[in-house]
Amino acid sequence: MDITTPAPSISVRERNAEAKNQAILEAALTLFSARGFHGVAVPEVAKLANVGAGTIYRYFENKEALVNGVYQHAKTLLAAYLFDDFDFNQNPREKFHSFWSRLRQFAQDKPTHFRFLELQDHAPYLDVVSRNLEIQSLAPILTFCTQARAEKIARDIPPEALMALIWGAFVGLIKAQDAGYYTLSESTFQAAESACWDLFCPPSA
Amino acid sequence: MDITTPAPSISVRERNAEAKNQAILEAALTLFSARGFHGVAVPEVAKLANVGAGTIYRYFENKEALVNGVYQHAKTLLAAYLFDDFDFNQNPREKFHSFWSRLRQFAQDKPTHFRFLELQDHAPYLDVVSRNLEIQSLAPILTFCTQARAEKIARDIPPEALMALIWGAFVGLIKAQDAGYYTLSESTFQAAESACWDLFCPPSA
DNA sequence: ATAAACGGAATGCTTATTCATTTTTAAGAA
DNA sequence: TTCTTAAAAATGAATAAGCATTCCGTTTAT
Numbered sequence: 275m276d277i278t279t280p281a282p283s284i285s286v287r288e289r290n291a292e293a294k295n296q297a298i299l300e301a302a303l304t305l306f307s308a309r310g311f312h313g314v315a316v317p318e319v320a321k322l323a324n325v326g327a328g329t330i331y332r333y334f335e336n337k338e339a340l341v342n343g344v345y346q347h348a349k350t351l352l353a354a355y356l357f358d359d360f361d362f363n364q365n366p367r368e369k370f371h372s373f374w375s376r377l378r379q380f381a382q383d384k385p386t387h388f389r390f391l392e393l394q395d396h397a398p399y400l401d402v403v404s405r406n407l408e409i410q411s412l413a414p415i416l417t418f419c420t421q422a423r424a425e426k427i428a429r430d431i432p433p434e435a436l437m438a439l440i441w442g443a444f445v446g447l448i449k450a451q452d453a454g455y456y457t458l459s460e461s462t463f464q465a466a467e468s469a470c471w472d473l474f475c476p477p478s479a
Numbered sequence: 480m481d482i483t484t485p486a487p488s489i490s491v492r493e494r495n496a497e498a499k500n501q502a503i504l505e506a507a508l509t510l511f512s513a514r515g516f517h518g519v520a521v522p523e524v525a526k527l528a529n530v531g532a533g534t535i536y537r538y539f540e541n542k543e544a545l546v547n548g549v550y551q552h553a554k555t556l557l558a559a560y561l562f563d564d565f566d567f568n569q570n571p572r573e574k575f576h577s578f579w580s581r582l583r584q585f586a587q588d589k590p591t592h593f594r595f596l597e598l599q600d601h602a603p604y605l606d607v608v609s610r611n612l613e614i615q616s617l618a619p620i621l622t623f624c625t626q627a628r629a630e631k632i633a634r635d636i637p638p639e640a641l642m643a644l645i646w647g648a649f650v651g652l653i654k655a656q657d658a659g660y661y662t663l664s665e666s667t668f669q670a671a672e673s674a675c676w677d678l679f680c681p682p683s684a
Numbered sequence: 685a686t687a688a689a690c691g692g693a694a695t696g697c698t699t700a701t702t703c704a705t706t707t708t709t710a711a712g713a714a
Numbered sequence: 715t716t717c718t719t720a721a722a723a724a725t726g727a728a729t730a731a732g733c734a735t736t737c738c739g740t741t742t743a744t
Contacts, residue, residue, distance in 0.1 A: 286708095286709070286710090287708090287709060287710085287722080287723080290708090290709095290723085291723085294723095294724090308603075309517075309603070310515055310517060311517075311518075312514075312515060312516075312517030312518040313516075313517040315698075315699055315700080316699075316700060316701080317699075317700085317726090318699095320725095320726090325724080325725090326724055326725035326726055327700090327701085327725080327726065327727095328701085328702075328703080328724070328725055328726065328727095329723080329724055329725070329726095330701095331700090331701065331702080332723070332724075336700075336701075337700065337701090395654075396654075396657075396658050398513075398514070429670060429674055430670060431667055431670045431671060431674065432661055432667060434655060434660045434661045435652060435655070435661060435663070435667055435671060436674075437655075438651040438652050438654070438655035438656075438660070439648040439651055439652055439671060439674060439675070440648070440651075441651050442647045442648045442649070442650050442651015442652060442654070442655075443644040443645070443647045443648040443651065443678070444647070445647050445650075445651065446643040446644055446645075446646050446647015446648065446650065446651075447640060447643050447644055447647060449600075449601075449643070449647070450639060450640070450642075450643035450647075451643075452601075453601050455639045455643070456637055456639045456640060458640070462636055462637060462640055465634060465635060465636045466636060466640060466644060469634055469636065469641075469644060469678045469679075470644070470678060472677045472678060472681075472682050473648070473674045473675060473677060473678040474674075476677075477677050477681075477682020477683065478682065490743080490744080491742090491743060491744090492688080492689080492742090492743060492744085495689085495742095495743090496689085499689095499690095520732075520733055520734080521733075521734060521735080522692090522733075522734085525691090525692090530690085530691085531690055531691030531692055532691075532692065532693095532734090532735085533690070533691060533692065533735085533736075533737080534689080534690055534691070534692095535735095536734090536735065536736080537689070537690080541734075541735080542734065542735090
C-alpha cells in the first residue's frame, strides 16, 4: 500500500469530464465545419460525440456557447502553431517564411480546424471572448507588418491591408484546393510563398 | 379606340410577376448575405419582400431553389461587371488592371452581392446550374492566367493556383474592410493592385 | 364572369432545451 | 476488501418554439 499518495489530484470524475468535453468539441467542430452553425442540430452533435443530448448542456450553456467554445479551441490551436517557440530574432524574410510554413502546417495537419475558422469568421454569434481572441492571435503578425513597413522593407500600404492581402491569398489557395480545382504540391507551395513575399515588399528593393 | 394595338405584348400580369420575382430575390439576397442559408426563415424573406409566404412558392419550388436563384442572379451580375465590353486586345498588365478595376467596382457597387457570393461559395446546397455558372464565369480569368503563363509573363505556378492567390487576396482586402479593420482608400486600392501584379509575375522580368 | 395570382393562417416536421429518471462515483462502515 | 449510500453526472424522452411548405378563401387582371 502506498501511503505517499494521499489522494489522486485528478479524480476519475475529472478525467471523464475532460474526455467528454473533448468529444463534444470535436464532434461539434466536425459538423459545424461542414455545414455551419445553423446547419447543425444539437442532438446530432450529441450523437456523433456518443453522448446524451442533455449532457451537452452540462458542458455548454447553449448552442452559441458551444460554437464559441469550438472557435476558441481552434483559434488557440492556430495561435500555438503560429507562435510557439517563434524566433523573433530572424530577419524579415526568414520570419515571413516561418509564418508561411507554420500556417501551412496548420492547414495540412488540421484541415477541419482551418475550414471551421474560415467559415465562422466574423459570424454574428461569436462572443466578446472569441472576438478578442481573433484580434490577439493576429497581433504578432500585424506587428511584424507594421515593423517591416517602418523599416521601409514592406510596401507602402496600411499594414492591416498588407496582412489581409496575404492572409486572403493563403486562404484562397487552400480553399481552391478544397474545392477540387487542383492538388497543391510542395513546389507550388514554395512558389506561392515567394509570390506572396513579392506582394509583401517591392521587388526592386 | 386604337385598333393598331392588337394586344400589349407585356401584360400587367407579366409586369407584376417580374417585379415580384425581383423583390423576392432582393429580399433573399439581403437576408442570406447577412446570416447564411440556414440562418434565414422563408416567411422572413416574404415579409421583407412585401409578399405572402405562399407567393414565394409560386416563384421558387423551395428554399434551395430560392438560394440558387439568388446565386445565379448574383454570379451573372458579377460576370457582367467583369466581362461586358472587355477589350481582349490589351496587353497583360492592362488586362490585369481591367479585371482588378472591374472587380473593385462590383465590390463597391454591390457589396451585398459580393458578400453573398463569398458566403455561399461551394455550399452543398448549390445545384448543378450554379456550379457550372461558377466555373464558366471564372473561365476567362483562368484563360488569361494560362496564356500569361505560356508567354512566360506570369509566374511558374499552376494557373489555378495563381488565380486562387489573387482572388483570395482581393477577397481578404474586402473582408477585412467589412470587418472594420480599416477603410480602403483609392490609393490603397491602387497599391494593392500593383502588389498583386507583382505576385502575378516575377518582379525581375 | 372567369381564371390566375395572392396572402397568410394552418399543418406537420424539425430542433433547442429541459427534466424526471437512471447510472456512476466517492467515501465510509463493516 | 466489500458493501452501502448520498451526491454528482448522464441520459434521452418530453416540451415548446420555430420553420418549410401547403391550402383555401380572397383579390386582381382579362
